[in-house]
Amino acid sequence: MRFKDLEIKELVKNTYPCECGLVHDPKMERIEISEYGIEEAIRFILNKAKGRIMVISDEITFEIAGRTVLEKLKETKKDTVHYIMPQRNNIPVVPDDGTIGETLIRMPLGIDFFVAVGSGVVNDIVRIISYHLAKEYAVIGTAPSMDGYASTTSSLIINNIKESCQGQVPTGIFADINILQNAPYIMLTAGFGDVLSKYNAVREWRFSRDLNREHYCEEVAGLVWKAADKCVASASLLKKRDKNAVVNIMEALILSGIAMGMYKNTRPGSGSEHHLVHYWDIEFIKRGWIHPLHGNAVGVALCVICRLYDLVKAQLSVEVTDLNTENIENILKNAGCETNPKTLGIPKDIFHDSILYGHTMSSSKYTILTHLNKYDKALLEKCAQILTKQYYIDIL
Ligand SMILES: [Zn+2]
Ligand SMILES: [Zn+2]
Incomplete structure (x- = not known):
């Protein structure tokens, strides 16, 4: 089945038996890059999450979008917790074993659905944590800076060596176009x-x-x-x-x-x-x-x-x-x-x-x-x- 001319929103709606002999499955439920990116994300998250939601960001992305997402979720009275990955000595958060370990230690029990607010590093970490806890996650992107949003793997530094580690794709990818336009x-x-x-x-x-x-x-x-x-x-x-x-x-x-x-x-x-x-x-x-x-x-x-x-x-x-x-x-x-x-x-x-x-x-x-x-x-x-x-x- 031909699919290379489809718009991304249409593409994710089907699987495609292909002339190349494979069946191609986009494995994604929803993509929304628009002025309504955050509102649509909230609707999607509330629909997906059956229990406690955890919003994870870093200090910068919390200010850009994390706070808004958290407040909007809390307004709905849905059980929502959040964690801001801290910077050390003004150095941006690194996607390494230390950051993953600390995030797990700070995490309350019983999380049903994860929300990553950020781009490369935040998404890489939430992808791995949610995957190992067998829970789904959605990402709210804050910058169009890398091609890992829909990846199944995260590029992590383990014991000072960079490795590509198995994770999962987010079930939804959302972004507010105004935030993307104003990224550095x-x-x-x-x-x-x-x-x-x-x-x-x-x-x-x-x-x-x-x-x-x-x-x-x-x-x-x-x-x-x-x-x-x-x-x-x-x-x-x-x-x-x-x-x-x-x-x-x-x-x-x-x-x-x-x-x-x-x-x-x-x-x-x-x-x-x-x-x-x-x-x-x-x-x-x-x-x-x-x-x-x-x-x-x-x-x-x-x-x-x-x-x-x-x-x-x-x-x-x-x-x-x-x-x-x-x-x-x-x-x-x-x-x-x-x-x-x-x-x-x-x-x-x-x-x-x-x-x-x-x-x-x-x-x-x-x-x-x-x-x-x-x-x-x-x-x-x-x-x-x-x-x-x-x-x-x-x-x-
Ligand atoms: Zn093919
Ligand atoms: Zn790349």
Whole structure:
């Protein structure tokens, strides 16, 4: 059944037996990104929760939306408790074992339904806690900054190592468009960078399909490709915080998560650009540094991988989808996004090594980094040198 042209609200209403041989299930009940996002969320939560509700936020997202959500739920006389994850020494909350443990210790017993108010970190933590307690949750997003809203996994730091941990999708995703529009601009550029990376995710999926006969679904790939196209079309309006530009990013981010869930694999949403970022994050965590916001790093890594393809595509045995590197870089720059790893703050040695060892971030996903490491290590090393020189020595 064709579904790549459906709007996100329609998409989640059905499951889709597909020509690719799979049955794609979005596993989501409700998505509402509008002026009425919070009101609709309250209605949904009251309908879903049979007992005590727990609202979880951090200090910032409590002020942005958490307090309103809590008050509106309490007005209904529904048994509602809340927890604000505290910042330590002005450092934003980290999605690690310590934060999860403390949240559990502070949690009253008998919670029936969880509400996450926030974006990346809050959602990642509530996803894991609700999953392990076998309870459902809904998320009220406060920024269109990353593609994990509809993911089944959370990226957590356990014993100082970043891991992708099994969780569950929220049953509902809600956001008030006015809140999204007023999010810090760095979070809007992060969301845009993460959305644009879907072009490379699909390119690499096709690359492995053509080279290794990997299973591929044009409908699922088409979903994320079209969502990225929609964001590019409205990108010039992002700096003005245009409503449609912001909604397009939020919907594309949610859709990317849904697409990965429908395919039961992260293929549609991430490729070697995410592996570079994963490598950078791990090296930063090892040194006790705070790594850049995920989507901003992904946007930069996308530019790096585009340049890598340009260096090697003539030597590949299959034709790869051409993304026009200059065009991608200009789209990102015009929207105010970072495109250079040096100015993003990635040290030269970490950058160089990420080209060589980025492939180790996934043993199952075949990317251009996997391919070069397997068949032409000398070329990969040469590319690492060329790219490092381009970004860290030459003036761009
Ligand atoms: Zn399919
Ligand atoms: Zn991402």
